[in-house]
Amino acid sequence: MILEKKRLFDAYAAKQGLRSTRQRDVILDIFLSTHEHLSVEELYLKVKASHPGIGQATVYRTLKLFVDAGLAREMTLPGGQTRYEHQLAGEHHDHLICTRCNRIVEFEDATIERLQHEIAQRHGFRLTGHKMQLCGICPACSAAEIQ
Amino acid sequence: MILEKKRLFDAYAAKQGLRSTRQRDVILDIFLSTHEHLSVEELYLKVKASHPGIGQATVYRTLKLFVDAGLAREMTLPGGQTRYEHQLAGEHHDHLICTRCNRIVEFEDATIERLQHEIAQRHGFRLTGHKMQLCGICPACSAAEIQ
DNA sequence: CAAACAAATGAAAATCATTTTCAGGACCGC
DNA sequence: GCGGTCCTGAAAATGATTTTCATTTGTTTG
Known part of the structure; x- marks a missing residue:
């Protein structure tokens, strides 16, 4: 690889x-x-x-x-x-980002992927890329918070 | 408002x-x-x-x-x-961005919204926000390109 | 209402990430 | 190997944002 x-x-x-x-x-x-x-x-x-x-x-x-x-x-x-x-050829993944500790977790979702193309098409855009970042608090930081 | x-x-x-x-x-x-x-x-x-x-x-x-x-x-x-x-309370929209002319088009998609929450949950994240940017070429720039 | 203190402001300097400049050094075709 | 060109490192330039600091302006209190 x-x-x-x-x-x-x-x-x-x-x-x-x-x-x-x-x-x-x-x-x-x-x-x-x-x-x-x-x-x-x-x-x-x-x-x-x-x-x-x-x-x-x-x-x-x-x-x-x-x-x-x-x-x-x-x-x-x-x-x-x-x-x-x-960048792995053909693979598209997006990110979950913890706003406390900046940890980044990758994920993939084919349905979202498909919807994105539909949306672009609906607006006449030729899609060349996308970024999706979900921001939140990761399990570790959530747990630490309770202490 | x-x-x-x-x-x-x-x-x-x-x-x-x-x-x-x-x-x-x-x-x-x-x-x-x-x-x-x-x-x-x-x-x-x-x-x-x-x-x-x-x-x-x-x-x-x-x-x-x-x-x-x-x-x-x-x-x-x-x-x-x-x-x-x-930022309109409760409203979440995302963006289509033309990489040629930087035009920004807003859109909303409830299904993607729901999937995002599912994904976050699956990874134990408490979601606080998200950004999704679809990058591409807008219709106007596509048309201009053909000339 | 005036005094007094803290917060907010404007201008300039400082910072930070990134890009550019430029002179010297390293590749590649001959 | 030779020469032109591309590549590189260091430093300077850039551009956006933040900080600093002296001054001004709200607010609170007597």
């Missing part, structure tokens, strides 16, 4: 005439080795830990490439911070 | 022990006189037009009060810009 993503990026790079650089390889490896919804800063820190020479402008630039290449997805949380997560 | 919102804000102000100031009255009036999804900058310009003395820090501060008071809602668009819209 990691290999598949690397191939996806290589294909994109080839199509766009991008050069292959050590930095991009490193950032891709580290990005693929995570399973979280990373902020740029977080990824930058991980990268810097093993490769101190890499600057954060490069991390910013590279993450945008990943989005264009189709292997990452950008999400803007309430509060304005941007996070990146793996 | 405008009066009702003013009362809502007055109630909130009273509860919080906020003082009543000319600036807040002006900003509330102008905010209520619009029907758009305003950015802070846009509201600030409207305010400044009739009341040049009011600074943008005050507009920022006041909009946050409106959100807390429950009469406005904050939305973060992809790209990071924040917009504020009227």
